[in-house]
Amino acid sequence: MIRANCKRVANTPQKIPIPRAWQRPLALAVGIALLAMWLLEGAEVTQSLRMADELERMNQEIAQLQQANASLEQEIHLVQHDRFTLEKLARERLGYVKEGEVVYQLVEAQ
Numbered sequence: 001m002i003r004a005n006c007k008r009v010a011n012t013p014q015k016i017p018i019p020r021a022w023q024r025p026l027a028l029a030v031g032i033a034l035l036a037m038w039l040l041e042g043a044e045v046t047q048s049l050r051m052a053d054e055l056e057r058m059n060q061e062i063a064q065l066q067q068a069n070a071s072l073e074q075e076i077h078l079v080q081h082d083r084f085t086l087e088k089l090a091r092e093r094l095g096y097v098k099e100g101e102v103v104y105q106l107v108e109a110q
Helices: 020-081 083-094
Strands: none
Touching (some): 020 083
């Protein structure tokens, strides 16, 4: 049995014509929507740049704090293990004096 070749036609939706009176307002609305989307994307780019600057500033601050921390750790080590440094700090900051020393204090005139 031989069958005849039948073309199958897909049901394509027919385009609904847009009335001429609606074309300009519709184009204007689409244009405004696209403009709004573009402006919002620009705001996101600006915010992204601002955040990148903030990240750079924070990284610099972290580096400074790490350097200060290392300096303080070194000072702690010297105070704990170096008698000269400990004596120097006690004299300068606490005003300690060895037995038999004479201390002269200079007082500014008022």
